[in-house]
Amino acid sequence: MTDVDTRLDDALEDWATTREAPPMTAERSRAEVAAILARRDERRRSRPVALALAGVAAALLVAIGAIVLRAPPEPPAPEPVVQVPPRGPLPEIQPEILYEEGTGTHGLELATSERLVAAVGTDRIALSGPSRVGVSARGRETTLDLAEGLVAAEVASRGDDGFFRVRAGAVDVVVVGTRFAVERTGGVVFVSVEEGTVQVEMGALPTRERWTVEAGETLTVGARVLRGSLDAADGVALLLRPEPMPELEVPTPAPRLLPPAGPTVSDLRSLLLAGELDAAEAGLADHVARRPLDLDAWSLLATARRKQGDRPGAIDALDALAARSVGGTASRARYEAAALHQQLGHHQEALALLEGLVADPSLPEALLPDTLLRSGQAHLALGRRSEARALFELVVRRFPGTAPANAASQLIQNETL
Amino acid sequence: MTVQMTEPAADLPSDISDAALMQRLAAGDTSALGPLHRRYARMVTSFLLRIDPDRGLEQAEDLTQEVFVTLLDTADRYQDQQRLKSWLCGIAVRKARTARRNRWTRMRLLTREGRRAPGMAAPTDSGADDRLAARRAIAAALGELPPKQREVIVLHAIEGLSGEEIAAALGIKANAVWVRLHRARKRLRDRLGDLA
Numbered sequence: 001m002t003d004v005d006t007r008l009d010d011a012l013e014d015w016a017t018t019r020e021a022p023p024m025t026a027e028r029s030r031a032e033v034a035a036i037l038a039r040r041d042e043r044r045r046s047r048p049v050a051l052a053l054a055g056v057a058a059a060l061l062v063a064i065g066a067i068v069l070r071a072p073p074e075p076p077a078p079e080p081v082v083q084v085p086p087r088g089p090l091p092e093i094q095p096e097i098l099y100e101e102g103t104g105t106h107g108l109e110l111a112t113s114e115r116l117v118a119a120v121g122t123d124r125i126a127l128s129g130p131s132r133v134g135v136s137a138r139g140r141e142t143t144l145d146l147a148e149g150l151v152a153a154e155v156a157s158r159g160d161d162g163f164f165r166v167r168a169g170a171v172d173v174v175v176v177g178t179r180f181a182v183e184r185t186g187g188v189v190f191v192s193v194e195e196g197t198v199q200v201e202m203g204a205l206p207t208r209e210r211w212t213v214e215a216g217e218t219l220t221v222g223a224r225v226l227r228g229s230l231d232a233a234d235g236v237a238l239l240l241r242p243e244p245m246p247e248l249e250v251p252t253p254a255p256r257l258l259p260p261a262g263p264t265v266s267d268l269r270s271l272l273l274a275g276e277l278d279a280a281e282a283g284l285a286d287h288v289a290r291r292p293l294d295l296d297a298w299s300l301l302a303t304a305r306r307k308q309g310d311r312p313g314a315i316d317a318l319d320a321l322a323a324r325s326v327g328g329t330a331s332r333a334r335y336e337a338a339a340l341h342q343q344l345g346h347h348q349e350a351l352a353l354l355e356g357l358v359a360d361p362s363l364p365e366a367l368l369p370d371t372l373l374r375s376g377q378a379h380l381a382l383g384r385r386s387e388a389r390a391l392f393e394l395v396v397r398r399f400p401g402t403a404p405a406n407a408a409s410q411l412i413q414n415e416t417l
Numbered sequence: 418m419t420v421q422m423t424e425p426a427a428d429l430p431s432d433i434s435d436a437a438l439m440q441r442l443a444a445g446d447t448s449a450l451g452p453l454h455r456r457y458a459r460m461v462t463s464f465l466l467r468i469d470p471d472r473g474l475e476q477a478e479d480l481t482q483e484v485f486v487t488l489l490d491t492a493d494r495y496q497d498q499q500r501l502k503s504w505l506c507g508i509a510v511r512k513a514r515t516a517r518r519n520r521w522t523r524m525r526l527l528t529r530e531g532r533r534a535p536g537m538a539a540p541t542d543s544g545a546d547d548r549l550a551a552r553r554a555i556a557a558a559l560g561e562l563p564p565k566q567r568e569v570i571v572l573h574a575i576e577g578l579s580g581e582e583i584a585a586a587l588g589i590k591a592n593a594v595w596v597r598l599h600r601a602r603k604r605l606r607d608r609l610g611d612l613a
Contacts, residue, residue, distance in 0.1 A: 008605055009574045014548075015555040016575045019470070021462035021477065029455045036454070036485045037447060043486070384475070 042346065122156040123164060130291065143167060150293070152181035155196075171221050172201040178215075185293040188222035190324075192230050224362075263287075265297050272304050280304045288320070295321060295329060302336065311340045331363040335371060342374060342381075351378040369395055369404035376408065380415065388415075435501040442492040453501075454485060460502065460576075461485075461509050467571045468513055470560045480516055484508045499585055503578050507586030510568050517564060558608040566601035573598055 024032075116127045120135060120142055127133060131149025136142070140162025144151055155164045155175045166173040168184040171191075178196025182189065191200055193213045200211045200219055211227075213219045218228040263271075263283050272280040284301040288294060302317035315337050322333040334353050341350035354375040357363050363371065376391030392408035399405045429438075429452060441449035461484050465477040472480075487508045495504055559567055572578045572586065573594075580598075584591040 004606060005602055008602060008609070011551060011555055011609070012559075012570070012574045015552045015559075016463075016467055016571075018552055018556075019463060019466040021459045021466060021474065024455060024459045026455065029451065029458060032458065032482065033451050033454050033485075036450065036482050036489070039482060040486045040489055382479075 039348070043349070124154040126152045128152075146182055146184050148184055150181060150183040152179075154179045170202050174199045174201060180213075183293060185295070188220060190218065190220050192218040194230060265294065265300065268297070269300055272300060272307075277304055277308050281308060281310075288317075292320070293324060295324060298324070299333070302333075306340070311344055315340050315344075328362050328364050331357055331360050332367070334360075335363070335367050338371075338374060342378060345381075347378045347381040351375060351382070354378060369399040369402050373404040373408050376411070380411070385415070436497045439492055439495045439497075439501065442489065443495065447489070450485065450489065453488070457502065457505055458485070461505055464506060464509055464571065464576060465513055467559075467575060468510070468564070468568050469517060470556045472513075472516075476516070480509070480512050483512050487512070500578075500582060502576070503582040503586040506572055506576060506578065507588070510587060513568075514564070554609055558605050561608065562601055562604055566597050566604065569594055569597040570601040570605070 118125055118127075123142060125135075125144065128150040131151065132147040133149070133151055134143075134145035134147070136145070140158060142162075142164045144153075144166045146166055146168040151166060153164070153166070153175070155178055158164065158176055164175040166175075166182045168182055168189040171189040173180070173182050173191055175198050176196065178193060178198055180191065180193040180196070180198050182191050184190075191198065191213055193215050195215050197215065198213050200213055200221065202209050202221060211219055211225065216230050218230050220226040220228065265284075265287060268280050268283045268287065271283065281301065281304040284297055284304055287297045288301055291297065298317050298321035302314045302321065305311075305314035305317060318333045318337040318340070322330045322337065334357055338350045338353035338357070341347070341353065354371055357371050358368070358375065372391050372395045376388045376395070379385075379391065380388035389412060392412050395408040396405045396412070429448070431452075433452065435453070435456070438449040438453050442453070458481055462474075462477045462481045465480050465484075466472055466474065484505060488505065491508075495501070559570075562570070568587070569583060572583045573580070578586065580591045580594045583594045587594070
């Protein structure tokens with residue numbers, strides 16, 4: 001270290017004395033520790049989201065239909081790509097069911113509450129109803145055309161020999177050898193990779209866009225493309241698990257279309273509008289357990305719970321909705337969750353959501369004034385008066401004449417900020 | 418190990434080691450938090466004040482609470498061979514970065530409106546004496562450093578952590594620490610001129 005550096009360090013140390021926190025007395029420390037423990041407890045209470053998602057995933061697997069195709073033996077690969085769990089006593093169907101000569105494709109349609117596990121050559125696929133998929137398999141070339149729903153696959157390594165591809169509308173997921181899942185709902189495609197790597201492609205040449213998704217990652221392709229990490233609740237391996245579950249009902253071997261089970265979302269919405277809150281809530285909870293990607297159902301479930309006065313339950317539903325959607329739907333769900341957190345006095349949680357929303361370009365413009373107002377209110381509740389005042393002033397200045405601006409103005413006066 | 422979750426244990430010896438306290442914390446004995454808080458809360462708050470010269474005491478204390486909440490939640494991941502001070506600094510750096518991002522969002526909105534964000538120190542030229550002026554210059558120069566360089570130089574020059582400890586705290590390689598440190602010193606020297 002040079003003399004100059006030494007002098008610099010001395011100057012820094014001298015400056016550091018001006019940024020020294022006041023001494024911590026024993027009494028003050030006790031109060032702080034109590035606050036820390038309370039803060040942690042409150043956070044734990046308000047975060048049952050992971051459990052809720054795990055519950056959704058478990059419920060997804062409750063109903064199973066299982067079919068196994070006899071496959072020709074695969075020459076041993078140098079390293080197995082995945083550890084396939086031992087297979088249970090599953091019925092077998094003949095290959096021609098999935099290998100329809102002539103067209104080369106076969107359509108599968110699963111209704112709600114069904115799961116189908118099938119071997120396609122040396123690969124294994126699982127469909128979770130409601131799903132519609134076309135399977136085209138010739139030798140080592142397999143294409144799944146996913147019109148709707150969720151397909152998971154465990155694909156043997158191919159190298160240059162053939163390919164395995166999932167088409168979900170404009171999005172192609174190309175696989176070399178891996179365990180992964182593709183879920184399509186409306187215009188959104190969700191890809192999660194548990195092992196190996198997949199390439200996601202979209203658009204026409206020469207401007208075709210490509211993303212590589214590694215193990216443990218997810219990619220959501222919708223209005224925006226979002227990367228994420230794989231949650232245990234996504235459970236590709238769980239979905240592929242072939243052993244029978246307690247509620248297993250093995251259907252007739254051939255895939256078939258079943259009438260949808262239970263009331264439709266439209267029926268449940270009518271129940272909700274008619275004020276039958278308990279019935280609507282129970283039906284919607286059951287529905288999202290079977291169809292976790294039905295965003296309308298999550299939104300209605302949140303409404304039902306809010307009307308029942310179950311705010312934590314409504315927050316859970318909104319969190320699930322936000323996690324499964326993108327753009328305005330997700331930001332609106334977060335906004336509503338933040339409002340409920342504030343009603344519950346969870347100001348820290350509300351603030352975290354609101355601050356994220358202010359920076360989120362997908363937040364509907366109409367919600368911005370109220371989002372800023374609520375941020376200010378959360379700061380105020382947490383005792384940060386200067387931050388609160390700055391936000392209130394901002395709302396008054398930027399959105400004059402609006403209800404949030406009037407409320408902000410009132411708060412500045414009433415709180416003598 | 419089974420430890421009761423009770424009020425601060427008066428029977429905890431005052432010289433009990435950090436590692437032993439962390440072990441108790443990992444086992445669910447929250448009474449171990451008190452002694453750790455008394456030992457390190459002031460250090461954490463001071464550190465948070467230094468790595469963001471614009472941050473006020475109230476905000477730093479709020480973040481300090483967050484640091485200790487995370488300490489509680491991650492106690493089982495603490496490894497004895499790591500100094501607790503550097504472990505806490507690592508948590509504090511991450512909390513500070515999150516807070517900085519949130520703050521940046523608000524500041525962006527506010528500066529769009531042509532005013533400064535609350536708590537942001539306004540420049541002043543009232544130099545009462547040389548020492549005060551030097552401190553102000555240091556604060557200004559530190560404030561202009563990229564946050565990652567500022568974190569490293571504060572951890573090294575002020576908090577006295579070694580390169581390896583900083584690397585462990587920030588989750589980066591030791592080489593990256595030295596590179597950041599070198600760049601931070603160079604920028605400060607260039608900015609401070611004769612003062613350094």
